[in-house]
Amino acid sequence: MLNVTRLVTWAALGAAFVLAPGPGYGQSAALTPFDKLPDWTGLWMMMGGTVFDTATQTGKGGAVTPGVREHPPYTEVYEKKYEEHLAKRDANRFPDVITNCGVPVGYPRILNLPDAYEFMVRPEEFYIITENGPNTMRVYTDGRPLPKKEDTWGTYTGVSVGHWEGDTLVWETTGLKGDRDNDSILDRTGLILSDAAHITTRMRKINDNTLQAVLTIEDSKALTKPWVVTKQFRKQKPGLFMYDYGCAENNRNPVDTSTGETLVLGSDGKPVR
């Protein structure tokens, strides 16, 4: 005989257990409130070319005057590697690692792309969303510390934590794979960093329509001193849409892995020579 009273009691206890609030996952009171954060909404486009060092571009368009170059202060070992990349690039034998689609561009290259950007500001986290790729970067602003070196294993975008200093977001990035696997570069000239890179980024609006990121890049293996680069982004007119970016949708520039040559496929899918 079913004891209805007992059944109801157990059901009520079960419901109370399921519906009870969990232990301590609420929002920290130390977070910057949403209404105190700057407005970085809308679509943005990077200003300037998709290179960190315009001086390394051959032909027209690159400053070559010594002293005004953004050329990284490379160590001897990394300068040699970079010169090798440039020579291959000039011979069309240095494929851009994103040409075959499928790997993130990583940091700091995520700030070095064409097409549209969204910068999403929230109290606990900041997101960079790029149409090109597509790529996503996360910066945790919830007060957590940067992981210890031994707790990272090297990824394209690394790990980042940050905080707000007024209207400036300051974040540190570590845990980058750098050139360890030869599949992460900073631009198509073949700029690289090592897995020891540590980047401090300061980002803020310098006027209503311009966001600026100043990156101080330290790298005990690749650089002889901190390398400071700046990237700016211009706000686009309101109402525009972001779209998906199927990198593999119609990729007519695959790489011949036997030679490193970036091919051009014709409309019939065969290489055009």
Place this chain on the structure above:
Amino acid sequence: MKSLRVVLFAVLVAVPVLAHHSGAGFGEETKVITGTVKQFQFLNPHSWIQVEVTDKTGKVVEWSLEWGSPNQLGRQGIRPSTFPEGAKATFKIRPVKTGAPVAAFQAARFDDGHIVGKWEGGAPAE
């Protein structure tokens, strides 16, 4: 006509960047070709305009003209219908250094006179 002017203005103020792969393959010299649109691939990562050009010997050569991502071009007013199949036009392009019929698209002037892209300065006719 108003919408056309909007398209032309938008394209003039923002030339898309071809950054998916190395740009080292394109030369610095511009060239002008005249032909018929075979296909406009308005697809990522880059748009491609396929143009059939008849050379001096009567042979038809298919050119592949690379342009920006449809996302970026679409925000500037370009549509899949911008290059209708069968349309005749003159194209200002920047060919690859190898001599292959591949080039970066710069501008097109259609038979009815309207221009898409940035057509400025001179270029040697083919």
